[in-house]
Amino acid sequence: MALSVATAVELLDKHHLLREIIQGRTWSRNPARFAGADEELTSITYDTRQVQAGTLLCCKGRFKAEYLSGCDERGLKAYVSETDFSADCDAVGIIVTDSRKAMSLLSAQFYGRPQDELALIGITGTKGKTTTAYFVQAILNAASDGKAALFSSVDNCLDGHTYVASALTTPESMDAFRMMRQAVDNGMRYLVMEVSSQAYKVDRVYGLTFDVGAFLNISPDHISPIEHPTFEDYLYCKRQITANSKALVLGADCDHADLIEEDAAAAHVPVTTFALHNEGRGNGTKADTVAWPADKDHTAFHIDVAGTDMPAESRTDTDAPRSTANPQNQRADATDLPDGSDIYKLDMDGDFNYANAAAALTIARIAGANIGYRSISHALENVRISGRMEQFKDSHGPNIAIVDYAHNFASVSALIDFVIERYGAKSPRITLVSGSAGGKAVDRRQEIIEAAQHRVDSIIITTDDPDRERAEDICETMQSAVTDPDVQASIVVDRQKAVETAIAEARAHDGFDVILIVGKGEEQWLKVDGRHAPYEGDTYIVTRLFS
Template sequence: MSLTLQTAATILYEHHLLREIITRDSWTLNPASIANCDEEFSDMTYNSLQITQGSLLFCKGRFKPEYLAHADELGLAAYVATEDFSQYTAAPGLIVTNASQAMSLLSAAYYEYPQDELTVIGITGTKGKTTTAYLAHAMLNAASGNKAALFSSVDNCLDGVTYDESDLTTPESLDAFRMMREAADNGMQYLIMEVSSQAYKVNRVYGLQFDAAGFLNISPDHISPIEHPTFEDYFYCKRQIVQHTNTLVLGKDCAHADLIEQDAQLNHVPVTTFAVDGDGADITAVCANDTHTEFTLMQHGVTLGTCSLALDGDFNYANAAAAVALTQAVGVPVTQPILDAMSTVRIAGRMEEFRSGDMLAIVDYAHNFASTSALIDFIDQRYGERHPNITLVTGSAGNKAVDRRKEIVEAAQNRVDHLILTYEDTDTESVEDICRAMLGFVTNPQLDARIILDRTQAIETAVREARERDGMQVILVIGKGNERWIKAHNKHVPYEGDDRIIERLFA
C-alpha cells in the first residue's frame, strides 16, 4: 500500500479531477512541483474522528470545516476536498472537482488495485440482487473450492466461508477497495457484489470495471429528495453498470429492456438474457413439477441440469437463472454439481418461513411495491385454494423513498385481511407521522388497518389474534428481515429481530 501526496496528485490530474494543490507555501497545479512530498500516507479515511499520524482525509458529503479542529494535532498528512480548508489546517490540500470520485480512484491505488486480482461480478436491479448474489456465490465457491468473496446488503464474506453483517448494499469506495484487498490477500479468485443505484449516484464504484454484470429488473423505488428525484434518475443510475462491464446478463422480461440493450450495443457489451419459462431467453428456468419444488435450467433448449432451492418462491427461479448466466459469463462451466450448490442457500431474513399448527409466518425484507406484491403472489400461488386469512405487519423507512409508503399499501390493501403499521428505520422522521401517512393511503373500507407503533408489540398482536381465528392464518412481517437494530435519530437502537420474535412466539 503505497501512496504519496505527489502520486495522489498525479492520479487526480490524469483523471481531470485536480483543480489545484494547496500547500503552506504555494498553490500549484503541477504534481511535479511537489516532488519532495514523497512520504507515504499511513492511512486513508473519510471520517475526521479516525485521523491518525500520516492520514489522508477525504472531505466529502456534508463535511464541515469544524471537523478539522484537531486534525493537525492528530497528525493529518493531507486532505482531499472540493474547497480550500487551509485556514483550518496546515496540512496540504488536494482540491478536486468531485471528492467522492477522487476517493474511489485513490482508494484503488492505495490498496494496489485489488480488483485486478479478482474476477468481479456486479449485480443490480430493484429486487433479487441479494438472492442472486448468494446463489452465484454458492456456485462459484463450489467451482473454486471456496475462493469467492461476497459484498451484499445482508453480509460480506472475504474468505469464502465467514459472513459478517454489512452496513450498506454497496460499501463506500474506500471500504470496498480495502475489503477487496483483504479478499485478494485471502486467496479469493472471485467477488460477487450488489451494486445499488446510490453506488453510482454517489460514486462508490467510480472507475470500477466489472468482468460481468447482472441487470435483473427495474421498477420505481428510492424516489425521494435525498435519493433519486425521479424514476428516470433512478433508472439512469442503475444503467451506468452497462457501460462499466465486459459482459451483461439481462432479465428478458425487465421493463425497458430495449433501452438497456441499446445501451449495451452502443458500448459494445455482449448481452445474455434469462427468464422463467420464457421464450427467446438464452437461459431459462422451467418448473419441473406442480409442487414448485424443483426446476430445470435450460440454455438455448439444452438442459444444463435440475435444481431445487431452500428459498421458496417462484421469483427465486429467475434469480437462479441469472446466477447461472453470470457464472457462465465469467468462464465457469455450469455442471450438475455446481447447480447443486444452490440447493442449500439460505439468507437470513429472506423468505424465512415459520410454522405453528395451521399458522404460517414469513419474515422478509420486502419493502416496496414490487417485493410486497411478489410476496403476496407467492402466498396466493401456494395457498390460495385454502383461502388463508392474511395479516401484514410493515412500516416504511424515514427520510427517504417516500413513495414506498403509498406503494406498500397499494400492493397489499386489496389482498390482505389485516394491516398493522409499525416502526421501521425512521431515522429522524416521526414514526407516528410515517404510519399515519400510510394509513391515509388505505382506501379499502373492508381492510382492518391500524397502527401499533412498537414493532415487537405489533408482531405479538398479529400472532395472538391469528391464534384466535379459525382456518389457515398467514402472517407476513416485512422490511427488517433479521436485522438486530432499528435506525432512529442516526443511531442503531438494539432490536430483538423479526425472525427471533416469531421464533419465540412459535416455540
Template sequence: MALTLASAARLLEQHHLLREIIQNDHWSLDPHRFDDADTPFEDVTYDTRTVKPGSLLFCKGRFRSEYLDGIDDKGLAAYVSQTDLSSATHAAGLIVDDVQKAMSLLSAEFYGRPQDHLTVIGITGTKGKTTTNYFTQAVLNAFNGGRTALFSSVDNCVDGHTYVESDLTTPESLDAFRMMRQAVDNGMTHLVMEVSSQAYKVNRVYGLTFDVAAFLNISPDHISPIEHPTFEDYFHCKRRIVVNARRLVLGADCAHADLIREDAAAAGVPVSTFALHNGGRNHGTPADVIAWPLDDAHDAYEIAANGLDLGSFRLSLDGDFNYLNAAAAVALVQAAGFDTHDPKALEALHAMESVHIAGRMEQFRDTESNTLAIVDYAHNFASVNALLDFVEERYGDEHPRITLVTGSAGDKAMDRRKEIVQASQHRIDRLILTFEDTDTEPVIDICRQMLGYVTDPNLETSIILDRTEAIETGIAEARGHADDGRLNVILVIGKGEEQWVKDHGRHVPYEGDNRVVERVFKLGDESR
C-alpha cells in the same frame, strides 16, 4: 506502487478532477513544489477520528472545517476536498471537483488496485440482488474451493466463509477497495457484489469496471428528495453499470430492456439473457438461460443454458422469483467463464439449493394453531406483490386469512409508503402498521400517511408503533381465529433478521422479526 502526493495528483489530473494543490498560502499544480511529495501515505481515511501520522484524509459529505481542530497534532499528511481548508490545517490539500470520485480512484491505488486480481461480478436491479448474489457466490465457491468474496446488503464476506453484517448495499469506495485487498490477501479469486443506484449516484464505484454485470429488473423505488427525484434518475443511475462492464447479463423480461440493450450496444458490451417460463419450457420470453417448473406445485424447476439441460433444482428459498434469481446466477457464472459442460461445474450449480438467507422468505409454522408466518425483506410494490403472488400460488386453495405487518423507512423512499399499501390492500385481511427505520421523521407520521392510502373499506387496519408488539398482536389474533378452520398467514416484512432499528439516526437493539416469530411460536433452530 505506493500512493504519494505526487502520484495522487497525477491520477487526479488524468481524470480531470484536480483543481490545484494548496498548502498555507502556496498554490500550485506541481506536487513537487510541496514538501514530501514522494513520501508514501501510510493510511487513507474519511474519518478524522482515525487520522494517524502519514494519513490522507478525504473530506466528503457535509464536512466542516472545525472537524480539523487538532488534526495537525495527529500527523495528517494531506487531505482531499472540494474546498480550501488551509485555514484549519498546515497539511497539503488536493482540491478537486468531486471528492467521491477522487476517493474511489485514490483508494483503489492505495490498496494496490485489488480489483485487477479478482473476477468482479456486479449485480443491480430493483429486487433480487441479494438472493442472486448469494446464489452466485455459492456456485463459484463450490467450484473454486471457497475462494469467492461477497458484498451484499446483508453481509460482507472476504474469505469465502466468514460473514459480517454490512451497513450499506454497496460499501463506500474506500471500504470496498480495502475489503477487496483483504479478499485478495486471503486468496480469493472472485468477488460478487450488489450495486445499488446510490452507488452510482454518489460515485461509490467510480472507476470500477465489472468483469460481468447483471441487470435483473427495474421498477420505481428509492424516489425521494434525498435519493432520486424521479424514476428516470433512478433508472439512469442503475443503467450506468452497463457501460462499466465487460459483459452484461440481462433479465429478458426486464422493463425497458430495449434501452438497456442500446446502452450495451453503444458501449460494445456483449449481452446474454435469462428468463422464467412459468407456463413451461417453451412458454415465455426467449433467453439464453431459462427456468421452468416441473409440476403444478412449483416445488422444483428445470434450468437450461443455451439449450443444454442442466438438471432439476429444488431451492431452500421458496418462491418462483427465486428460481428466476437462480437462472440469473447461472447466466452470471456462465458469462464469467463457467463451462456448463464440465461435470464439476454442473455439480457446483446445485450449491444454490442449500442457500439460506436469514430474514428472506423464512417460513415458520405455529404448533398451536393453523398459522404460517413468513419473514421477508419485501419493502416496495414489486417485492410485496411477488410475496403475495407466492402466498396465493401456494396457499390460495386454502383461502387464507392474511395479515401484513409492515412499516416504511423514514426520510427516504417516500414512494414505497403508497406502493406497499397499493400492492397489498385488496389481497390481505389485516394490516398492522409499525416502526421501521428513521432518521428525523416521526414514525407515527409515516404510519398515518400509509393509513391514508388505504381505500379498501373491508381491510382491518391499526397502528402499533412497537414492532415487537405489532408482530405479537398479529400472531395472537391469528391464534384467535384458529377454530374457524382457515389457514392464517402472517407476513412480517421490511427488517428480516436485522437486530436493530434505526431511530433518529441511532441503531437501537431489536430482537429481529424472525426471532420474535420463533419466540412466540416457541420454535428452535430446527424451524428455519
C-alpha cells in the same frame, strides 16, 4: 505504484479531476513545489478521527472545517477536497472537481488496485440483488474451492465462508477497496457485489469495471428528495452498470429492457438474457436462460442455461483462468443434459427465487465457473439468507408466518403472488405486518399499501427504521393510503407488539391464516435517531411464539 502526494496529483490530473494544490500562500499544479510530496503516504481515510502521521484525508459529503481541529498535531500529510481549507490546517490541500470520484481512484491506488486480481461480478435491480448474489457466490465457491468473496446488503464475506453484517448495500469506495485488498490477501479469486443505484449516484463504484454485470429488473423505488428525485434518475443511475461491465446479464422481462440493450450496444457490451417461464417480451424474443416449474406445486424448477452443455459429472476446476466474458455466448437450441439433471430445488420458496437462480447460473457461467450439475444443485439448495422467505409453522395450529425483507411495491407484490399461488386453494386469511423506513424512499409508504390492500385481509402498520422521523407519522401516512373498505387496517407502533398482535388475531380466527412480516428480516435492531436501537427481531419473535 505507491501513493504519495506527487503520485496522487498525477493520477487525479490524468483523470481530469485536479484543480490545484494549495498550502499556505503557495498555489500550484506542480507537486514538486511542496515539501515531502514524494514521501509514501501511510494511511488513507475519510474520518478525521483516524488521522495519524502521514495520512491522506478525503473530505467528502458535508465536510466541515471544524472537523480538521487537531489534525495538524496528529500529523495530517494532505487532504483531498473540493474546498480550500488552508486557513484551517497546515497540510497540503489537493483541490479537485469531484471529491467522491477522487476518493475512489485514490483508494484503489493506495490499496494496490486489488480489483485487478479479482473477477468482479456486479448485480443491480430493484429486487432480487441479495438472493442472486448469494446464489452466485455459492456456485463460484463450489467451483473454486471457496475462493469467492461477497459484498451484500445483508453480509460481507472476505474469505469465502465468514459472514459479517454489512452497513450499506454497496460500501463506500474506500471501504470497498480496503475489503477487496483483504479478500485478495485471503486468496479470493472472485468478488460478487450488490450494486445499488446510490453506488452510482454518489460514485461508490467509480472506476470499477465488472467482468460480469447483471441487471435483474426495475420498478419505482428510492424516490425521495435525498435519494432519486424521479424514477428516470433512479433508472439512469442503475443503467450505468451496463457501460461499466465487460458482459451483461439482463432480465428479459425487465421494464425498459430495450433501452438497457441500447446502452449495451452503444458500449459494445454483449448481453445474455434470462427469464421465468420463457414467455419472452411479446415480440417473439425468447430468453437465453429459462427457468420453468418442474412440478405443479412449483417446489422445483428446470433451468436451461444459456450456451451451456453442462457436464453431468460433478467436477471442480480450481485452476480455471481468471474470467473473461464470452462475446460469442449463444443459447443452446436444446438442453443436452441427462434426463432430470437440470432440475433444481431451493431452500427458499417463490418463483422469483428461481428467476434469481436462473440469473445466478448465467452469471456464474459467463464468469468462468466450470462445475458439474450435482455440485451446482447442492450449492444452490444450501443457500439460506437470514430473513429472506423464511417460513414458520405454528405448533399451536395450522397457521404459518413468512418473514421476508420485502420493503417496496415490487417485492411485496411478489410475496403476495407467492402466497396466493401456493396457498390460494386453502382460502387463507392474509395479514401483512409492515412499516416503512424514515428519511428515504418516501414513495414506499403508499406503494406498500397499494401492493397489499386489495389482496390481503388485514394490514398492521408498525415501525420500520424511522431514523429521525416520528414512527407514528410514518404509520399514519401509510394508514391514510388505505382506500379499500374491505381491508382491516390498524396501527401498532411497537413492532414487537405488532407481530404478537398479528399472531394472536390469527389464532383467534377459525381457519387458515398466513401472516406476512416484512421489512426487517432477521435484523435485531431498529434505526432510531441515527442509532441502532435493540429489537428482538421478527424471526426470533415468531420462533418464540410458534414454538
